[in-house]
Amino acid sequence: xxxxxxxxxxxxxSQDFEQEALSHLGALxxxxxxxxxxxxxxxxxxxxxxxxxxxxxxxxxxGTNMRAWLLRILTNTFINRYRRGGLEKSVLEGPDAxxxxxxxxxxxxxxxxxxxxxxxxxxxxxxxxxxxLDELPDEFRLAVLLADVEELxxxxxxxxxxxxxxxxxxxxxxxxxxxxxxxxxxALAMGIVSPEPVVGNNAEAQADGSPAPVDLNEYREKKxxxx
Amino acid sequence: MNACRRVLPLIETxxxxxxxxxxxxxxxxxxxxxxxxxxxxxxxxxxQVSTRRAVRDDAQPSATLQARVQxxxxxxxxxxxxxxxxxxxxxxxxPWRAIMPIAAAAAxxxxxxxxxxxxxxPRQNASDEASLASSTxxxxxxxxxxxxxxxxxxxxxxxxxxxxxxxxxxxxxxPVRLPSLQQYGAHWIGGSIVPVRNQRAAxxxxxxxxxxxxxxxxxxxxxxxxxxxxxxxxxxxxxxVGNRHGYSIAAVEREGVGYAVASDLNDRESxxxxxxxx
Numbered sequence: 218x219x220x221x222x223x224x225x226x227x228x229x230x231s232q233d234f235e236q237e238a239l240s241h242l243g244a245l246x247x248x249x250x251x252x253x254x255x256x257x258x259x260x261x262x263x264x265x266x267x268x269x270x271x272x273x274x275x276x277x278x279x280g281t282n283m284r285a286w287l288l289r290i291l292t293n294t295f296i297n298r299y300r301r302g303g304l305e306k307s308v309l310e311g312p313d314a315x316x317x318x319x320x321x322x323x324x325x326x327x328x329x330x331x332x333x334x335x336x337x338x339x340x341x342x343x344x345x346x347x348x349x350l351d352e353l354p355d356e357f358r359l360a361v362l363l364a365d366v367e368e369l370x371x372x373x374x375x376x377x378x379x380x381x382x383x384x385x386x387x388x389x390x391x392x393x394x395x396x397x398x399x400x401x402x403x404a405l406a407m408g409i410v411s412p413e414p415v416v417g418n419n420a421e422a423q424a425d426g427s428p429a430p431v432d433l434n435e436y437r438e439k440k441x442x443x444x
Numbered sequence: 445m446n447a448c449r450r451v452l453p454l455i456e457t458x459x460x461x462x463x464x465x466x467x468x469x470x471x472x473x474x475x476x477x478x479x480x481x482x483x484x485x486x487x488x489x490x491x492q493v494s495t496r497r498a499v500r501d502d503a504q505p506s507a508t509l510q511a512r513v514q515x516x517x518x519x520x521x522x523x524x525x526x527x528x529x530x531x532x533x534x535x536x537x538x539p540w541r542a543i544m545p546i547a548a549a550a551a552x553x554x555x556x557x558x559x560x561x562x563x564x565x566p567r568q569n570a571s572d573e574a575s576l577a578s579s580t581x582x583x584x585x586x587x588x589x590x591x592x593x594x595x596x597x598x599x600x601x602x603x604x605x606x607x608x609x610x611x612x613x614x615x616x617x618x619p620v621r622l623p624s625l626q627q628y629g630a631h632w633i634g635g636s637i638v639p640v641r642n643q644r645a646a647x648x649x650x651x652x653x654x655x656x657x658x659x660x661x662x663x664x665x666x667x668x669x670x671x672x673x674x675x676x677x678x679x680x681x682x683x684x685v686g687n688r689h690g691y692s693i694a695a696v697e698r699e700g701v702g703y704a705v706a707s708d709l710n711d712r713e714s715x716x717x718x719x720x721x722x
Contacts, residue, residue: 239514246505264509264512366495390456393456
């Protein structure tokens with residue numbers, strides 16, 4: 218009789234698990250789609266992840282973040298299946314000048330980039346973001362997806378990616394930086410922002426009293442170093 | 445001026461809510477007097493929102509996917525019940541249909557045995573061994589071994605004409621049709637009837653780019669290979685995959701017919717091959 222009771226408990230626990238796991242289907246599909254860059258492969262990956270999770274459910278610690286746990290299974294499955302040698306790494310090492318991240322773009326430009334007026338352009342922007350994400354090396358892309366889309370903590374991301382927190386931070390920074398500069402170029406191309414007058418007077422930056430000129434000097438130094 | 449440069453590396457960590465309290469104070473002080481850095485914060489936040497929306501909007505789970513995943517979970521529960529039933533048979537406890545992986549079942553039985561004051565029985569005597577041998581999991585494990593060993597031995601084929609395969613149907617108990625793996629550049633060499641676990645399976649030998657590939661055709665009810673292999677999905681087809689003795693094995697089931705590829709290709713390639721069978 219005790220056994221029956223226990224069995225019922227276990228069946229109920231299993232159903233709860235399944236239900237909670239399925240509530241994360243959207244999150245897994247979103248990350249899976251960007252990882253595989255292919256909607257039908259993403260669906261295979263997601264189904265795989267669920268079955269694996271089901272098999273390993275006794276390893277899940279109740280009370281911890283199930284979405285993070287499922288994303289770890291998804292990531293490992295992705296690596297085993299598509300990236301036998303581990304995540305694809307960035308070939309772009311070293312600092313590449315980026316106007317936004319390096320901080321020599323003025324307030325008005327940044328404001329324009331996130332201006333509600335450009336909301337009409339949102340579909341274009343979203344497509345641009347997805348394209349830009351697809352172009353990132355796996356390890357940057359994954360960091361950005363886990364932080365900005367799934368809103369996981371650095372600790373959780375480090376666990377999923379199997380790397381120290383410092384590495385998560387630098388991958389995240391680099392990923393976002395590449396994303397930002399891509400969007401900046403797009404904003405320039407669409408005329409949402411105008412090119413910064415990088416040489417000579419930056420009237421706008423000075424007008425709002427921001428310390429942009431210092432950053433501009435930094436930029437000039439860089440330019441000088443390059444050209 | 446220099447203040448901006450100093451706090452710039454902190455901004456992202458701050459936006460992520462991961463900055464140490466002492467640094468948060470420093471940054472907030474700076475933000476109170478620097479519009480440019482405030483705008484930097486707002487831009488990162490705006491980008492996060494846009495990225496989240498862009499990625500989510502691009503991948504809304506369809507009802508089909510939902511159903512697919514649910515079906516896969518049902519299949520997985522059935523598989524567990526099968527493993528468990530054979531485990532129970534081995535342990536001579538009453539069959540009960542609970543949904544637990546085999547390790548949990550083992551732990552539970554040990555706990556239960558201890559709680560009623562009976563020490564867990566070590567598997568020593570002959571009858572226990574016999575019952576283990578008759579259980580499904582052991583059967584399937586052995587079957588997989590036999591499939592792989594037979595592939596490794598590579599005996600000459602009994603027939604080399606596709607038309608001769610028709611005679612295999614009655615022996616194997618399921619229709620044996622020759623799947624063309626031509627799209628992968630595979631050539632059929634020949635076929636044999638293989639005795640495995642007191643049953644018969646058809647073995648079809650192919651050559652693919654210098655690799656030997658053996659495709660088994662069998663009654664999937666008698667040989668539930670999925671019980672002991674890892675589930676995987678390839679182009680929407682559930683495939684069961686494993687590695688034994690350095691060979692990969694991948695199986696699919698279609699309308700009661702099982703197909704299993706044993707090869708020295710990697711498990712992903714074997715899975716791909718077997719998933720392509722229609």
